[in-house]
Amino acid sequence: MSPYDKENLSMSTLKDLCDEFEKNNHIDASFYRQFRVKRGLRNADGSGVMAGLTRICNVHGYVISDGEKQPAEGKLQYRGIDLCTLVDSCVKENRFGFEEVAWLLLFGKLPTQxxxxxxxxxxxxxxxxPEYFVEDMIIKAPSPNIMNKLARSVLALYSYDSNPEDTSLENLMRQSIHLIAQMPSIMVNAYQVKRRHYDKETMYFHPIDLNQSIAESILGALRIDKKFTPEEAHLLDICLMLHAEHGGGNNSTFTARAVSSSGTDTYSAIAAAIGSLKGPRHGGANIKVNEMLGYIKEGVQNWQDDDEIAAFLEKLMKKEAGDRSGLIYGMGHAVYTLSDPRAVILKANAKRLAEQKGLGADFALLDAVERLTPQVLAKVKGIDKTVCANVDLYSGLVYRILDIPTDLFTPLFAIARTPGWCAHRIEELTTGNRIIRPAYRAVLEEQAYVPLSERQ
Structure with a gap:
């Protein structure tokens, strides 16, 4: 029971309070059209409102031809280099690439050897x-959600920094490098403590191996015997590379930039970005895909029958099944139309290893979701819209192939995205030079002040 579940805040009291709120806080949907409000900072065609300039990343998913938005194959560039080229080069040379990507994002050019x-x-x-950080900040305050513990721990690092407020380039770089390096350590420690406190399982802490890459160190720390195959480590490294950056407009990076524009400290900005990424409409979507897959497996008798799968997807979209959200998680993207290059790479790697891990049927179901969703969308919504799989559709399956627990799906996203957040924070502070402050149109109704004794 929550410590706040007291008699003076009972469910009946909360219902009365919520009823009072709902009576006085409705905004008619027509107002958004009337006042030309760009909800979600989106233009009418779904494209994002232009809010800044960046040299860090380009996300390309469509072209504008004769004023009309036309679908295109997705491309993702880190500092002008195609992500597929980065991944392919590391695979061919049989080396880890996440550290190289972190350098590229922070400094703008590929590093020399x-x-x-x-x-x-x-x-x-x-x-x-820092000394005693794990004992004081993680073990003594376990969290059932690792993302919340990541955010709290990042904020706590402020207290261990002898120069936390300085926004000089040198200090920003020092803080960024430490956060990129320490986020995996925080995640693994928080997960071990969660296992003991909430799952009643054994926790274990392995010493850090300085000779391991970040991907290797994560797998070694998560497994009681510290053993993993080179293929597993390289697959996780690819996942980290794919999630490292996605432009200034995605919700968590924009959050980091908006908070940074106020001049606040690095730890506050990155903790805010973590809170944004946790949401099921952003980084938390990979967990929702996993949940959705479970609903499909329960609700579909013949997993090879496209018609039966499509019928169940229709139920999902009509809020008749699943979590009743009306969403098919892992499908659709704000920018990508024909393809999400991250999903293409993950799918290719998942297909190769899913059969080895006994997850071939799960892969086939996700492939069916990808194939059938556009026609289901057209049938249910009457919209002939180009919809592609996004990175979340296959990332959860890849993590399952690597025996990574569901608790860590989104935290791994946060670890990967930290270099991108830090690069954008530095860019905002060195080039933006203006606090981000969009406008909201007031649609309130004036009311007279009534003395307390006369109120009904």
Whole structure:
């Protein structure tokens, strides 16, 4: 029972309070059209409102031809380099790429071999958390949700920083490197404590191996025997590369930029971004895909029958099944139309390993969701819209292939996105030079002040 579930805040009291709120806080949907409000900072065609400039990343998913939005194959560039090229190059050379991506995002150019080796060693040496941090900040205050613990721990790091408020480039870079290195350590420790406190399972803490890449260190720390295959480590490394950055307009990065524009400290900005990423409409969508897959497996008798799968997807969209949200998680994106390059890469890797792990049927179901959703959308909504799978459709399956618990699906996204958040924070502070402040149109009705004794 929550400590707030007291008699003076009973369900009946809360219902009365909510009823009072709902009587006085309705905004007619027509007002958004009347006042030309761009809800979600989106234009009428679904494109994002232009709010800034960046040299960090480009997300391309459509073209404008004769004033009309036309679908196109998705492309994602980190500092002008195609993400697919980055991933393919690392795979061909059989080396880890997340550390290289972190350098690229922070500094703007690919590192030389010497720079990359020094940077990788630096990140490894910065993984260790401050003395007694785990005991005081994680073990003594376990959390059932690792994302909340990540945010709280990042805020707590402020107290261990001898110069937390300085926004000089040197200090921002120091803080960024430490956060990139320490986020995996926080995640693993928080998960072990959650296992003991909430799941009643054994927790274990392995010493840090400075010779491991970030992907290797995560897998080694999560497994009691510290064992993993090179193929598993490289697959996780690819996941980290894919999630490292996605432009300034995605919700969590925009949050980091908006909070940074006020001049606040690094820890406050990154903690805010983590809170944004947690949401099921953003980074938390990979968990919702996993839940949705469970509903499909329960509600569909023949997993090879496209008609039966499509009928169930129709129920999902009509809020007759699943979580009743009306959403098919993992499908559709604000920018991508024909394809999400991250989903394409993940799908190719998932297909190769799913059968080995006994998850071939799950992969086939997700493939069916990808194929059938556009026609279900057209039938239910009457909309002939190009819809593609996004990165979340297959990321959860890849994590399951790697035996990574569901609790860590979104935290891994946060770990991967930290270099991107830090790069955008630095860019906002060095080039933005103006606090982000959009406008809201007031649609309130004036009312007279009534003395307390006369109120009904």
């Amino acid at each position: 010497g720079q990359l080796e020094r940077f990788t060693r630096l990140l490894a040496h910065c993984r260790e958390l």
